[in-house]
Amino acid sequence: MPELSIDGQPFRFAQGTTVAAALMSSGDRCSRTSVSGQRRAPLCGMGICQECRVSIDGLRRLACQTICRDGMRIETQP
Amino acid sequence: MSEAPTLQGHAADVIVIGGGIVGAACADELASQGLHVLVLDSQRPAATAAGMGHLVVLDHSAAELALGEYSVRAWCELAPQMPDDCAMRTNGTLWLACNEEEMAEAERKHAALREYGLACELLSGAELARAEPSLRSGLLGALKVSGDGILYAPNAARWLLQRQSSRVVQRQAEVVEVQGNRVRLASGEWLQAPAAVLASGIYARELCPDLPLQAKKGHLLITDRYPVQITHTLVELGYVTSAHKGNGPSVAFNVQQRPTGQLFIGSSRQFDNHDPEVDAAMLGRMLRRAMDFLPGLGDMTGLRSWTGFRSASPDGQPLIGEHPHQPGLWLAVGHEGLGVTTATGTARLLAAQLLRTPPPLDLEPYLPQRFIGARAHA
Amino acid sequence: MTVNATTNEHVDLLIIGAGPAGMAAALAAAPRGLSIALLDDNPLPGGQIWRDGPNAQVPKQAQDMRGRLQGFSNIRLHSGCKVVALAGAKRLLLEDAERGWVLSYDSLILCTGARERLLPFPGWTLPGVTGAGGLQALIKGGLQVKDERIVIAGTGPLLLASSATAQKHGAEVVRVAEQASLSAVAGFAAGLWRWPNKAIQAITLASAAYRTSAHVLTALGTDRLEGVRIQVGDKIEELACERLACGFSLVPNVEIAQALGCTVRDQAVVVDEWQATRLPDHFAAGECTGFGGSELALVEGRIAGLVAVGERETARGLWAERLRWQGFADRLNTAFSLNPALKTLAAPETLVCRCEDVRYADLAGHGSWTGAKLATRCGMGACQGRICGTAAQTLFGWEPPLLRPPFSPARISTLACLDEGESV
Incomplete structure (x- = not known):
């Protein structure tokens, strides 16, 4: 099974899984921290709300529009 | 909406047209002197909402230096009372020198500002790299002006308009005609007061076509939030030596990091372009220039861009004083890119003239008479 | 580092x-042989309705269409690609994961779909x-x-479709709260005989958990959702749950159309019988012209595609089918119009702008979107007001x-591609 890392933790995924689904199945199941400190998770699932923005291999991506790939390094925002 | 106390058919002691940063500062200053002020604002898009909120002392002329220095000092006096959402910071400006010509300009500017008593220092290339490690390598140095700052002008204007609410009344209304101290609203209603102050920035010419004001369009872009990338407001000295010198469209590097962590990127200048739409090529050119100075910028995320219009007079200085042909109409217009910086000074120079108190600076360089003289062309 | 191609791209027909x-x-x-670019910000074609993943396979119709797309060498598919800005007449700035570039076109069909209204x-x-x-x-x-x-x-x-998907994957759907009244929903269902496959869908989807005149009041929990308080008729119920999925109908994505200068009325792109917008060579089809379901989108898309390559007579042959599905769309939109009570759900401390964390109370005193935005930062965040602006409306x-x-957050290096080195 292919594997990626979310905030340093390894995560195995089935082929075709979106990064949003991976985030919601791992760690605290969140994607970012809001400006007032709330943890947030993917909301709209279709590239509109930007709640699922994460850093993937150093670049900003929307988790709901990105398919998991082996070796990806995903960081949820601090 | 309630109105100011009506005295002998007067809507207030003073009617201020325009509730942007200049109008707000004028209203606040006049109210501080005990006057009742009615502020009329049309809520149209204007420079206060569009601009960078950079408090910066420029010195193209002695007048510009005097008004800028005095005004920034006045902002600093206000700062302790300002609410957090005004986001006032004294972060200092770094004027960046890319070549010998610009370094010479840094030195000239250093001497001029020092002579005027401003805290400033010259940084070598190495010192600059230590102060702002995100900048590209190879810059020759910089002039640091420590007293410059930034603020969020829409909230600063709102605060100035609200903090003396017993004497400053705001009304949303579009003024469509001005005759001295009388103004006509879009509704047809006429209002009058002993004095009217025209502080509607780029819209002032609609009411006073004889004002020698020209629109200079600018673009800005703001990024997502990031950890600290830069600490000062960074401006290229090309801003004064080359980029914005001629009359053609130009861009110059001008970036600050907001207290939110967002990088706020300018600047561009286009003459006689009245289209408020973002000009794609101009935006691209401005960002290309910014990336030249901050190589890490390319991979950062831009959230929003917009445009605004600076209202510029022929000599770059504002018009502060009574309209030579319209007794009772007072002008506070033509601030170009420095409306936020010089709003405080403008307000005090205007109030001094209106109330016939001693002005804090020589009024001469800002008087409307320098452009609107005798009715030679009338 | 991402790269930016200096070479630009030109196509005869661009479909967004x-x-x-x-x-x-x-x-x-495609059969006319013109060069076509089909771009979408999702990783695979299919839109919001046809998605596949480890838990889903798209229906046969969608698989067939994907297969046929691949069969046309004159169609270039740009997946994971978004429109960032206008770059002059008939030119758009695009960005994908690797690069930013400018694409120019002769004709454009906007098929930008719709998003959920979130309140x-x-x-x-x-x-x-x-x-x-x-x-x-x-899922x-x-x-x-x-x-x-x-x-x-x-x-x-959509609530029923979402419920069906959740149940199919082993979830226990404890409540489906439909805000419309029973009479509205029943009236809608009773008219479905005109669209037999829709009627079958509706019957299969209805479940014991379904309630009409019901709406969410509060999501309960501290760090995560633990339960939901719901108004059902004149009663209030509390249900423990791990997930709450909300959608208050759909809102057409009209932002790019608006920026181009197309007319937008009632939040939808205005088109004529040829699916043409007011701009020459610019067409629109599907839910960005009004919410109406995939069948309507398909026939509108076909008409737009045919008209864009000059086959008006063939396109005219599809008008009757379009009319039939427009009837369905009209029924849908009347039956499920929003109950005004939904406008009063937010409490003073409820965040309306999720990007900038702006509370309802901070917005309520303002008179306009711009005034509120300047004073509170509402809508200044990454979604550019797509969520809070729609809610505030x-x-x-x-x-x-x-x-x-x-139009959506983009790398500065991409935006710098707008610089053509021209003196403007």
């Missing part, structure tokens, strides 16, 4: 959005709360919901914000 309308448009236009209510920012269509998409994308208790609330047939009646570039 690879959902049913966009795919149908491309397939209808603020206390607790809606808690992890565990998603859109209704959002939950469906997440199809691999989210496991087995044995989870799920509440679905909002309005329209519903709650306060404020005109939605006009988008300025970038």
Whole structure:
């Protein structure tokens, strides 16, 4: 099974899984921290709300529009 | 909406047209002197909402230096009372020198500002790299002006308009005609007061076509939030030596990091372009220039861009004083890119003239008479 | 570091959005042999309705269409690609994961679809709360919901579709709260005989958990969703659950159309019988012209594709079919119109703008979107007001914000591609 890392933790995924689904199945199941400190998770699932923005291999991506790939390094925002 | 106390058919002691940063500062200053002020604002898009909120002392002329220095000092006096959402910071400006010509300009500017008593220092290339490690390598140095700052002008204007609410009344209304101290609203209603102050920035010419004001369009872009990338407001000295010198469209590097962590990127200048739409090529050119100075910028995320219009007079200085042909109409217009910086000074120079108190600076360089003289062309 | 191609791209026909309308448009236009670019910000064509993943396979019709798209060498598919800005007449700035570039076109078909209307209510920012269509998409994308208790609330047939997907993947759907009244829903269902496959869908989807005149009041929980308080008729019920999926019907994505200068009325792109907008050579099809379901999107897409390559007579032959599905869309939109009570769900401290964390109370005193935005930062965040601006329009009646570039967040290096070194 292919594997990626979310905030340093390894995560195995089935082929075709979106990064949003991976985030919601791992760690605290969140994607970012809001400006007032709330943890947030993917909301709209279709590239509109930007709640699922994460850093993937150093670049900003929307988790709901990105398919998991082996070796990806995903960081949820601090 | 309630109105100011009506005295002998007067809507207030003073009617201020325009509730942007200049109008707000004028209203606040006049109210501080005990006057009742009615502020009329049309809520149209204007420079206060569009601009960078950079408090910066420029010195193209002695007048510009005097008004800028005095005004920034006045902002600093206000700062302790300002609410957090005004986001006032004294972060200092770094004027960046890319070549010998610009370094010479840094030195000239250093001497001029020092002579005027401003805290400033010259940084070598190495010192600059230590102060702002995100900048590209190879810059020759910089002039640091420590007293410059930034603020969020829409909230600063709102605060100035609200903090003396017993004497400053705001009304949303579009003024469509001005005759001295009388103004006509879009509704047809006429209002009058002993004095009217025209502080509607780029819209002032609609009411006073004889004002020698020209629109200079600018673009800005703001990024997502990031950890600290830069600490000062960074401006290229090309801003004064080359980029914005001629009359053609130009861009110059001008970036600050907001207290939110967002990088706020300018600047561009286009003459006689009245289209408020973002000009794609101009935006691209401005960002290309910014990336030249901050190589890490390319991979950062831009959230929003917009445009605004600076209202510029022929000599770059504002018009502060009574309209030579319209007794009772007072002008506070033509601030170009420095409306936020010089709003405080403008307000005090205007109030001094209106109330016939001693002005804090020589009024001469800002008087409307320098452009609107005798009715030679009338 | 990402790269930016200096070489630009030109196509005869650009189609933005690879959902049913966009795919149908491309397939209808392709046989004429013109060069076509079909772009979409999702990783695969299919739009919001046809998604696949570890938990989903797209229906046969969608698979067939994808296969046929691949069969045309004159169709270039740009997946994971978004429109960032206008770059002059008939030129758009695009960005994908690797690069930014400018694409120019002779004709354009906008098939930008619709998004869910999300309305603020206390607790809606808690992890565990998603859109209704959002939950469906997440499940199809691999989210496991087995044995989870799920509440679905909002309005329209999408609630039932979302419920069906959740149940199929082992979730216990404890409540489907439809805000419309029983008579409205029954009236809608009774008219479905005219569209037999829709009627069958409706019957299969209805479940014991379904309630009409029901809407969410509060999402309960501290760090995560733990339960939901719901108004059902004149009673209030509290249900423990792990997920709440909400959707208050759909809002057409009209931002790019608006920026181009197309007429937008009632939040939808205005088109004529040829699917043409007011701009020459610019067409629109599917849900960006009004919410009406995938069948309507497909026929509109085909018409637009044919007209864009000059086959008006063939396109005319499809008008009757379009009319039939427009009838369905009209019924849908009347039956599920929003109950005004939904405008009062937010409490003073409820965040309306999730990007900048702006509370309802901070917005309520303002008179316009721009005034509120300047004073509170509402809408200044990454979604550019797509969520809070749409909500504010519903709650306060404020005109939605006009988008300025970038239309969605984009790399500065991409935006710098707008620089052509020309003196303007």
